[in-house]
Amino acid sequence: METSYFSLSKKVSIGVSVGVALLLMVFIAYISLHWFIKIKNQQTSNPTSSALEVFHGKISYAYLRNATDGFSSSNLIGSGGFGTVFKAFLPIENKVVAVKVLNLHRRGAMKSFLTECESLKDVRHRNLVKLMTACSSIDFQGNEFRALIYELMPNRSLDMWLHPEEVEETRRPSRTLTDKTLRCKRRSYCLSYKP
Numbered sequence: 001m002e003t004s005y006f007s008l009s010k011k012v013s014i015g016v017s018v019g020v021a022l023l024l025m026v027f028i029a030y031i032s033l034h035w036f037i038k039i040k041n042q043q044t045s046n047p048t049s050s051a052l053e054v055f056h057g058k059i060s061y062a063y064l065r066n067a068t069d070g071f072s073s074s075n076l077i078g079s080g081g082f083g084t085v086f087k088a089f090l091p092i093e094n095k096v097v098a099v100k101v102l103n104l105h106r107r108g109a110m111k112s113f114l115t116e117c118e119s120l121k122d123v124r125h126r127n128l129v130k131l132m133t134a135c136s137s138i139d140f141q142g143n144e145f146r147a148l149i150y151e152l153m154p155n156r157s158l159d160m161w162l163h164p165e166e167v168e169e170t171r172r173p174s175r176t177l178t179d180k181t182l183r184c185k186r187r188s189y190c191l192s193y194k195p
């Protein structure tokens with residue numbers, strides 16, 4: 001009688017232990033799954049941060065602002081479809097670089113930023129400009145700020161050598177529609193010209 005009582009209590013305690021262990025495992029699995037989904041959602045809702053993970057050292061807005069003398073026109077190199085390029089001296093790295101500040105009001109600028117971060121992160125080629133790092137921050141006015149930091153090409157762009165007067169034009173603050181049309185026409189003439 002006593003033996004069967006002991007074997008019953010033993011069975012009950014084994015059953016309870018197995019039940020508790022199973023519950024604990026289910027709980028741990030639930031927490032891990034929840035945590036994994038949360039991290040995954042954070043990455044997709046903020047693609048900039050995942051794109052920037054590739055860089056060893058991110059750079060702050062204040063640091064870039066100082067390095068370009070407040071993005072002064074004296075440091076302006078040129079401007080393109082999605083932003084303006086400035087020459088900057090990075091004191092910690094003791095290096096002169098080119099900083100492309102993206103104009104986020106321009107449609108496609110953010111996409112261009114993310115694409116460049118993703119595509120140029122591992123590219124090392126003597127004929128391609130090296131993307132050193134990027135800046136994803138908020139400026140002093142509280143606006144989103146994105147910049148790409150490239151190795152400075154001292155000889156400037158191929159465009160500068162082919163059409164120096166056109167590149168100088170882009171440094172001017174504003175161009176009229178006629179100026180732009182003439183520039184496009186000259187470009188298409190150059191492209192269609194075959195010697």
Ligand SMILES: Nc1ncnc2c1ncn2[C@@H]1O[C@H](COP(=O)(O)OP(=O)(O)OP(=O)(O)O)[C@@H](O)[C@H]1O
Nearest residue numbers: 077078079080081082085098129150151152153157
């Ligand atoms: N790494 C660099 N070093 C020196 N000058 C640069 C560098 N990157 C850009 N520049 C200068 O800044 C100008 C603008 O460059 P940006 O990349 O914004 O325009 P882009 O080449 O016309 O490309 P897109 O319009 O597609 O953005 C170039 O024409 C070039 O003179």
